[in-house]
Amino acid sequence: MDSGDDKAIVDLVQLTKKAIREDGFLFLENYGVSLEQLHRQFALAQYLHCNISEEDQERLLFHPETSGKWAGYKHPWGFKRERMVYDGITQFNWYSKEWADCNLVPKCILPFMDEIVAFNVFLMESVNRRILALFSKVLELPDDYLWDNVQSHEGGPTGEGYFRHALFRPFTAEAEKLSKGLRFHGHCDYGTTTLLFSVPVTQLQIWGTDEQWRYVPYKAGALVVNIGETLEIVSGGHFKATRHRVFKPPADQVDVERLSLVQFNSSVGDLRMTPAKESPLIQREGLADYQGAFREFQKAMATGIPIPTNKEWREIQIAEMVNTTDSIRNAVGQDWIMQEGQLMNKREFHGVSVVLPV
Numbered sequence: 001m002d003s004g005d006d007k008a009i010v011d012l013v014q015l016t017k018k019a020i021r022e023d024g025f026l027f028l029e030n031y032g033v034s035l036e037q038l039h040r041q042f043a044l045a046q047y048l049h050c051n052i053s054e055e056d057q058e059r060l061l062f063h064p065e066t067s068g069k070w071a072g073y074k075h076p077w078g079f080k081r082e083r084m085v086y087d088g089i090t091q092f093n094w095y096s097k098e099w100a101d102c103n104l105v106p107k108c109i110l111p112f113m114d115e116i117v118a119f120n121v122f123l124m125e126s127v128n129r130r131i132l133a134l135f136s137k138v139l140e141l142p143d144d145y146l147w148d149n150v151q152s153h154e155g156g157p158t159g160e161g162y163f164r165h166a167l168f169r170p171f172t173a174e175a176e177k178l179s180k181g182l183r184f185h186g187h188c189d190y191g192t193t194t195l196l197f198s199v200p201v202t203q204l205q206i207w208g209t210d211e212q213w214r215y216v217p218y219k220a221g222a223l224v225v226n227i228g229e230t231l232e233i234v235s236g237g238h239f240k241a242t243r244h245r246v247f248k249p250p251a252d253q254v255d256v257e258r259l260s261l262v263q264f265n266s267s268v269g270d271l272r273m274t275p276a277k278e279s280p281l282i283q284r285e286g287l288a289d290y291q292g293a294f295r296e297f298q299k300a301m302a303t304g305i306p307i308p309t310n311k312e313w314r315e316i317q318i319a320e321m322v323n324t325t326d327s328i329r330n331a332v333g334q335d336w337i338m339q340e341g342q343l344m345n346k347r348e349f350h351g352v353s354v355v356l357p358v
């Protein structure tokens with residue numbers, strides 16, 4: 001992006017175009033955070049999860065069903081405020097309110113908030129902004145098109161998005177059996193880009209065009225960039241939202257803890273997403289068609305159902321998340337269907353159907 005060599009930029013745009021169209025994810029290196037700086041951020045996440053007081057766990061407990069947000073502390077008993085089966089996953093999620101008010105952040109991490117804020121500002125304003133410039137180039141639009149028109153900037157370092165410190169403790173026998181090894185079902189993130197840091201404990205899997213789940217390999221210091229549904233829709237299906245899940249690791253890693261740092265970048269909440277008609281790429285090549293958020297939004301529009309705003313779309317999915325240990329919902333005849341020999345999760349949100357590999 002900075003080379004000043006037009007040919008290098010054309011090549012980069014071509015490579016990006018292929019990656020986001022076929023695989024729907026990218027690996028990024030040399031994006032301006034050293035391994036040392038990254039390890040410092042992981043150390044802070046570990047510190048938070050080892051030191052958050054019981055009082056803060058209670059006081060800052062999330063309420064996803066009523067807020068449609070993960071804001072605050074996720075206890076290790078599933079993704080509902082009420083305790084369900086122990087899943088060993090704890091998280092702390094910063095949204096705009098947590099960035100703005102130190103009373104909403106665990107006391108143990110307060111001395112380090114300046115470092116966490118600076119890291120998020122850099123990820124948003126340098127890394128995410130440049131990725132969006134690259135994607136705008138793929139759409140043959142001005143560099144700041146997605147940054148100016150789609151990316152949310154309201155409310156602190158992550159806009160309407162959020163930053164997460166997650167800790168995955170090893171499975172218990174009960175959770176492993178109930179969830180069939182799944183820690184997150186196959187899903188797409190809702191926003192613009194999700195910035196994940198490659199970690200040595202292998203659990204993240206990505207669904208390929210060959211319709212197989214594959215572990216994302218470890219590349220020290222690299223960033224794994226997932227494409228959110230907003231970009232699939234804005235690009236008229238030319239970008240594929242990354243289908244991904246979190247699964248149990250290979251046998252030699254079942255006993256280790258996994259830390260995960262994630263910045264979820266968000267689209268403007270009040271917008272209803274439609275393809276960027278002014279894109280010369282879309283004008284020339286038309287809209288792409290495959291089963292995904294873009295196609296389902298088109299179908300909903302064609303049948304006269306008003307498409308949800310970005311805020312409505314992301315909040316309902318959080319509010320109605322089904323735990324992987326929920327053996328009633330996770331069954332064929334309930335949420336699951338068999339489709340062309342593949343086990344798929346079929347859900348409906350605001351009249352829009354979502355079908356994803358389990």
Ligand SMILES: O=C(O)CCC(=O)C(=O)O
Pocket residue numbers: 166184189196204244245246260
């Ligand atoms: O921890 C990870 O690697 C991914 C988690 C994830 O996909 C999500 O929270 O949306």
Ligand SMILES: [Fe+2]
Pocket residue numbers: 187188189244
């Ligand atoms: Fe995700």
